[in-house]
Amino acid sequence: MKMRNPPVNSLSLEFLTELLISLEKLENDKTFRGIIITSDCPGIFSAGLDLLEMYGRDPAHCAEYWKAVQELWLRVYLSNLVVIGAINGISPAGGCLLSLSCDYRVLANNPKYAIGLNETLLGIIAPFWFKDVLVNTIGHRAAERALQLGFLFPPSDALQVGIVDQVVPEDQVQSTARSVMAQWLAIPDHARQLTKNLVRKPTADRLLQQRDADIQNFVRFISRDSIQKSLHVYLEKLKQKKG
Numbered sequence: 001m002k003m004r005n006p007p008v009n010s011l012s013l014e015f016l017t018e019l020l021i022s023l024e025k026l027e028n029d030k031t032f033r034g035i036i037i038t039s040d041c042p043g044i045f046s047a048g049l050d051l052l053e054m055y056g057r058d059p060a061h062c063a064e065y066w067k068a069v070q071e072l073w074l075r076v077y078l079s080n081l082v083v084i085g086a087i088n089g090i091s092p093a094g095g096c097l098l099s100l101s102c103d104y105r106v107l108a109n110n111p112k113y114a115i116g117l118n119e120t121l122l123g124i125i126a127p128f129w130f131k132d133v134l135v136n137t138i139g140h141r142a143a144e145r146a147l148q149l150g151f152l153f154p155p156s157d158a159l160q161v162g163i164v165d166q167v168v169p170e171d172q173v174q175s176t177a178r179s180v181m182a183q184w185l186a187i188p189d190h191a192r193q194l195t196k197n198l199v200r201k202p203t204a205d206r207l208l209q210q211r212d213a214d215i216q217n218f219v220r221f222i223s224r225d226s227i228q229k230s231l232h233v234y235l236e237k238l239k240q241k242k243g
């Protein structure tokens, strides 16, 4: 699955919906046993959630957006398919969550391709389920530091902390992802799927048990004047960077 939402593969409502429909089709087609998620945008895996879906929007829109974010996460995280991330670009925040939701992550060795949950740098907070997935992946202490400081790990640090499983030269990302897929597909599906569910269900259940409250929390938080101001400042910074 090659993500294509130029210029930066931001996860807009429309793009999230497209991803969800594609995933659902693949899940329902029993000839598919695994997917490799990668990007068609040079140098960018995904710029994360679309800031324009959260800035200057009314509560109903924010609620609809957050529901779609939850839905995509649940679908990828609990997928019966083997999901491999071939991460061929930078993946901050929501882009990192998408990567973390894969069963295995291969990152291209380019110092620009940083990965991490950098929400605090934007003046916002990673929701508890983003945090849970990071803690599950890199452990409590490393996650505590990474989340508070909004670390974006370059490849060597990403491998060291365990936020990715493998770092390979850029031209070998896709072939490595395919080899890893072959290894995972050698395991009988039912045994692998049940085991995946055993490991991941408690984390997913924490959100499933309070989806509506999580949406309400998000809407309340994102609608605050101070948060809207932080988003405005961040968006301006992105514009100014262009000169």
Ligand SMILES: CCCCCCCC/C=C\CC(=O)SCCNC(=O)CCNC(=O)[C@H](O)C(C)(C)COP(=O)(O)OP(=O)(O)OC[C@H]1O[C@@H](n2cnc3c(N)ncnc32)[C@H](O)[C@@H]1OP(=O)(O)O
Residues within 6 Å of the ligand: 007, 008, 010, 044, 046, 047, 048, 049, 050, 051, 052, 090, 092, 093, 094, 095, 118, 119, 122, 124, 125, 126, 127, 217, 218, 221, 222, 235, 238, 239, 241, 242
């Ligand atoms: C109680 C519960 C509370 C819950 C709180 C909220 C939780 C929210 C959780 C997750 C948040 C996120 O995922 S926020 C998004 C985080 N993403 C980032 O910080 C990345 C921002 N982007 C960049 O750093 C760069 O754009 C890039 C490195 C990805 C690419 O750089 P490049 O130089 O190639 O491109 P530009 O910077 O010029 O960008 C081009 C164009 O795209 C716009 N853009 C970039 N990122 C986003 C985005 N995430 N959403 C929307 N739009 C984005 C950028 O502004 C440029 O637009 P213009 O061409 O119009 O200027």
